[in-house]
Amino acid sequence: MAFGHGRSVALIQVACLGVKDPDQIKAALLHDVVEDVRGWSHERVAKEFGRKVVYYTRWVSKDPRAQFRNKEERDRAYQARFHRAPRAVLVVKLPDVLHNLRTLFACDRKKQERIVGVARDVYLPLAQKHGILVHEIAAAIDRVEATWSPAVKRHESVAGSTR
Numbered sequence: 319m320a321f322g323h324g325r326s327v328a329l330i331q332v333a334c335l336g337v338k339d340p341d342q343i344k345a346a347l348l349h350d351v352v353e354d355v356r357g358w359s360h361e362r363v364a365k366e367f368g369r370k371v372v373y374y375t376r377w378v379s380k381d382p383r384a385q386f387r388n389k390e391e392r393d394r395a396y397q398a399r400f401h402r403a404p405r406a407v408l409v410v411k412l413p414d415v416l417h418n419l420r421t422l423f424a425c426d427r428k429k430q431e432r433i434v435g436v437a438r439d440v441y442l443p444l445a446q447k448h449g450i451l452v453h454e455i456a457a458a459i460d461r462v463e464a465t466w467s468p469a470v471k472r473h474e475s476v477a478g479s480t481r
Contacts, residue, residue, distance in 0.1 A: 345374030
């Protein structure tokens with residue numbers, strides 16, 4: 319796990335959303351640690367950083383693979399949870415989505431299309447509903463799609479989004 323990603327997510331929270339809650343900032347820094355770093359669990363996050371930080375990291379961590387038949391089922395369940403997430407959780411998740419979109423240029427086209435599709439279909443509507451990073455996420459989607467060949471039709475849900 320690269321520390322730079324968590325740091326960037328926390329900086330987006332602070333700079334773009336004005337987050338001052340230390341627990342939300344810690345959660346942004348640690349949001350991938352349970353999934354990506356051996357030896358880290360939600361119990362360890364709770365012990366070292368407290369109840370509020372583990373509350374946020376539980377929301378933004380995918381459930382163990384063993385609970386699902388396949389990756390697609392796991393991803394659908396993970397994405398669906400954010401429709402019932404409190405706004406405070408989205409203040410951790412949506413900066414993560416934005417940073418992921420902003421750093422897609424090193425990925426192959428197929429991965430870009432998958433991530434942009436999920437951002438457009440799942441996270442942009444949540445951003446719009448809650449008024450969190452709407453313009454930034456829509457612009458990041460537009461920037462990635464603009465690098466694709468002209469034959470790829472840009473989706474109206476982004477181009478026509480309220481910004």
